[in-house]
Amino acid sequence: MSLRIAIACFALLLCAIGGRSAKAAEKAEILEQAHSESNWMLEIRKRLHAQPELAYEEYETSELIRDTLKKLGIPFQHPYAGKTGIVATIGKGSPRIALRTDIDALPILEEVDVPWKSKAEGKMHACGHDAHMTMLLGAAKLLKAREQRLPGTVVLLFQPAEEGGAGGKKLVEEGALEGVAAVHGIHVWPPLPTGIIGTRVGTIMAAADRFSVTVHGRGGHAAMPHLARDPVVAASAIVGALQHLVSRETSPTGSAVVTVAVFNTGAGAFNVIPDKVQLGGTVRALTREQFDKLRERVREVIEGTASAHGCRAELSWSAQAYGPTVNAKDMVDVVLRAGQSLIDAERVQALEEPTMAAEDFSFLADAVPGAFTFLGINNESAGSVHGLHTPRFRMDDSQLPLGAALHTAVALTFFEDHKASQSDHAEL
Numbered sequence: 133m134s135l136r137i138a139i140a141c142f143a144l145l146l147c148a149i150g151g152r153s154a155k156a157a158e159k160a161e162i163l164e165q166a167h168s169e170s171n172w173m174l175e176i177r178k179r180l181h182a183q184p185e186l187a188y189e190e191y192e193t194s195e196l197i198r199d200t201l202k203k204l205g206i207p208f209q210h211p212y213a214g215k216t217g218i219v220a221t222i223g224k225g226s227p228r229i230a231l232r233t234d235i236d237a238l239p240i241l242e243e244v245d246v247p248w249k250s251k252a253e254g255k256m257h258a259c260g261h262d263a264h265m266t267m268l269l270g271a272a273k274l275l276k277a278r279e280q281r282l283p284g285t286v287v288l289l290f291q292p293a294e295e296g297g298a299g300g301k302k303l304v305e306e307g308a309l310e311g312v313a314a315v316h317g318i319h320v321w322p323p324l325p326t327g328i329i330g331t332r333v334g335t336i337m338a339a340a341d342r343f344s345v346t347v348h349g350r351g352g353h354a355a356m357p358h359l360a361r362d363p364v365v366a367a368s369a370i371v372g373a374l375q376h377l378v379s380r381e382t383s384p385t386g387s388a389v390v391t392v393a394v395f396n397t398g399a400g401a402f403n404v405i406p407d408k409v410q411l412g413g414t415v416r417a418l419t420r421e422q423f424d425k426l427r428e429r430v431r432e433v434i435e436g437t438a439s440a441h442g443c444r445a446e447l448s449w450s451a452q453a454y455g456p457t458v459n460a461k462d463m464v465d466v467v468l469r470a471g472q473s474l475i476d477a478e479r480v481q482a483l484e485e486p487t488m489a490a491e492d493f494s495f496l497a498d499a500v501p502g503a504f505t506f507l508g509i510n511n512e513s514a515g516s517v518h519g520l521h522t523p524r525f526r527m528d529d530s531q532l533p534l535g536a537a538l539h540t541a542v543a544l545t546f547f548e549d550h551k552a553s554q555s556d557h558a559e560l
């Protein structure tokens with residue numbers, strides 16, 4: 133090797149190292165900047181928490197988001213998925229990566245006594261969507277400050293109706309992901325210790341659907357059951373028979389759930405056999421095949437058992453089942469590296485198991501390669517120890533900056549990967 137070549141190689145190496153550490157420094161800066169915005173984010177989180185709105189009715193929520201985007205100088209299109217969805221953009225050109233939050237609340241009466249408690253009686257942000265929105269707005273602010281340096285576009289998705297309304301599906305159908313190469317979403321996650329980032333390749337959340345059943349019998353006097361067709365006994369047999377679908381028909385190493393959560397005889401008297409009984413519940417599985425088979429068998433068991441008892445079952449499913457949420461390997465890799473650039477590597481985890489909860493992020497991750505990430509919030513001193521969808525659920529607000537930083541770092545890491553693969557192609 134001649135001296136000149138050796139010197140050139142050395143200079144190149146220095147540049148490469150310099151480039152890498154500049155990137156590392158930029159990422160370290162992200163978390164710092166996110167922390168310096170924590171009061172701004174906290175104020176948004178509290179305002180959103182106090183004004184929860186249910187699926188497809190997120191009017192004030194949508195307005196608050198649009199006002200914030202306007203103040204940040206971020207252009208957006210509205211409405212999407214009904215009247216409340218928003219799609220905003222930072223940067224220009226391709227590649228395009230989408231960052232998503234859900235915006236709806238739940239029909240739950242809040243029991244947490246804080247100054248920012250829900251002002252809408254019987255409605256509550258009990259699934260952390262107020263935190264998700266805040267994190268995405270935080271990321272919007274950080275990314276906007278870097279807009280000139282972005283080698284592509286970050287698309288911000290503010291999606292209505294995650295809780296059963298399949299707003300994500302509408303967003304996809306209305307073209308919000310057109311030209312988008314990847315999508316990332318965050319869910320705050322009480323089962324994980326606070327500040328842990330967890331995700332996994334492949335299925336991370338289950339497919340789910342809900343059913344309701346009316347078991348029609350013939351009512352009568354409780355003392356003369358032989359003259360009636362007792363729908364209470366038929367419905368009880370149905371509940372029992374459904375248990376066998378998981379214990380006897382699902383592989384012992386597979387995962388499925390059939391839960392009957394509603395059992396309503398409507399009877400007001402102890403000596404009357406009612407005409408009908410109302411049942412309701414949920415069916416979940418980790419693969420689409422298993423899920424379709426399970427739903428088919430639930431129907432057969434319910435109808436067959438009812439008819440064996442001389443009754444008739446009328447079964448209906450929700451208008452929109454959610455498929456399994458399946459993470460793409462490359463995107464999970466982006467999330468893990470982005471997370472490790474922000475916090476200690478041992479706090480960024482590839483989760484072993486999926487959860488049987490479901491998400492309409494599944495529609496987005498079906499449309500383009502996606503990653504859905506859990507952000508741990510279990511923190512006793514913040515009072516954040518209760519489960520999602522419970523009236524005592526409480527966010528650990530100390531994690532808002534990490535969520536904002538993670539979205540930001542995921543976008544930047546995605547762009548870096550894209551650039552690297554472009555220059556790989558150029559060398560070929």
Ligand SMILES: *[C@@H]1O[C@H](CO)[C@@H](O)[C@H](O)[C@H]1NC(C)=O
Nearest residue numbers: 326327511512513514528530
């Ligand atoms: C837990 O919450 C407390 C109180 O809000 C906060 O000071 C602390 O930093 C949180 N713990 C971690 C590990 O983030």
